[in-house]
Amino acid sequence: MTIPVHPGPWTTVxxxxxxxxxxxxxxxLTAAAMKSIGDLDVIRARxxxxxxxxxxxxxxxxxxxxxFLALAFFALLFALNHLxxxxxxxxxxxxxxxxxxxxxxxxxxENVDRRRWASxxxxxxxxxxxxx
Amino acid sequence: MVAHxxxxxxxxxxxxxxxLCAPLGDTCLSRGMTSLPPITLAHPGTLIAAVFTPWxxxxxxxxIGFFASYLTALSWADLTFVLPATAFGNVIVALLSRFWLHExxxxxxxxxxxxxxxxxxxxxxxPSMTERPSDPALETEPAVEIGEEQLR
Numbered sequence: 001m002t003i004p005v006h007p008g009p010w011t012t013v014x015x016x017x018x019x020x021x022x023x024x025x026x027x028x029l030t031a032a033a034m035k036s037i038g039d040l041d042v043i044r045a046r047x048x049x050x051x052x053x054x055x056x057x058x059x060x061x062x063x064x065x066x067x068f069l070a071l072a073f074f075a076l077l078f079a080l081n082h083l084x085x086x087x088x089x090x091x092x093x094x095x096x097x098x099x100x101x102x103x104x105x106x107x108x109x110e111n112v113d114r115r116r117w118a119s120x121x122x123x124x125x126x127x128x129x130x131x132x
Numbered sequence: 133m134v135a136h137x138x139x140x141x142x143x144x145x146x147x148x149x150x151x152l153c154a155p156l157g158d159t160c161l162s163r164g165m166t167s168l169p170p171i172t173l174a175h176p177g178t179l180i181a182a183v184f185t186p187w188x189x190x191x192x193x194x195x196i197g198f199f200a201s202y203l204t205a206l207s208w209a210d211l212t213f214v215l216p217a218t219a220f221g222n223v224i225v226a227l228l229s230r231f232w233l234h235e236x237x238x239x240x241x242x243x244x245x246x247x248x249x250x251x252x253x254x255x256x257x258x259p260s261m262t263e264r265p266s267d268p269a270l271e272t273e274p275a276v277e278i279g280e281e282q283l284r
Contacts, residue, residue: 027211027215028211030203031206031210034203034206034207035207037207039207039208040203040204040207040208041142041143041204041207041208056203093219097215097216097219100211100212100215104210104211105212108211110210110211111262111263112212115258116212116213116254116255116258118251118254119216119252119254120212120216120251121251122247122248122250123216123219123247123248123251123252125244125247126243126244126246126247126248126249126250126251127222127244128244129240129241129243129244129247130223130226130241130244130245130248132240
């Protein structure tokens with residue numbers, strides 16, 4: 001696939017969507033992995049730092065999460081090759097907050113109450129303002 | 133019942149590390165990379181050498197610290213609780229650059245700082261972890277389904 005030097009709006013949307021979706025998948029899988037492992041503080045108290053590291057690196061969900069986070073990183077690098085940092089960084093960082101809240105509610109069954117929705121939206125706009 | 137919104141000082145410290153290490157690590161990487169001559173794919177060795185320059189090494193160490201504390205936080209707190217903390221790091225870095233490096237902050241950035249702080253304040257007031265039944269067999273949904281089957 002060849003991407004024009006000045007990508008059109010749909011190509012821009014697709015590149016940002018690729019970053020947002022892969023990083024959301026990565027964050028949710030990583031969070032699910034850590035929930036399935038259990039409280040790391042307890043594990044470390046019981047079997048030391050080595051035991052805690054072993055618990056993390058032997059969890060298949062953790063590697064699935066890290067793979068998607070790596071994919072998100074390369075999608076970001078790819079987008080930065082074609083789009084401005086001042087667009088890509090704030091757009092992907094702020095949109096990821098909202099998609100993560102939706103995904104955490106759907107897949108992790110987290111209790112995303114009104115307080116957390118409000119926070120996700122406020123932080124989303126705030127990150128956009130701060131990074132733009 | 134345990135009050136989940138009262139995190140121990142140690143756990144607040146872990147969240148603080150999550151917030152601080154990511155933006156500081158990114159800043160170190162950016163500072164290290166911009167001071168290097170442009171790297172091309174024709175000489176990938178220069179990218180390996182870049183890892184051992186001081187700023188990039190510090191940046192990588194900070195990002196490893198971020199990931200370790202992020203994973204620790206996710207093991208006892210919800211994703212939707214930890215993520216605003218990560219965003220709060222940007223506020224800390226913006227304030228540091230204002231009062232330490234004396235950089236100017238535009239009105240739009242101040243608005244961003246206020247919004248993120250408000251959002252983090254909202255989440256921090258609530259519980260850090262969704263409460264779940266400790267025994268999966270005690271969850272209500274399957275029990276209701278069985279009940280409905282018996283009624284038919």
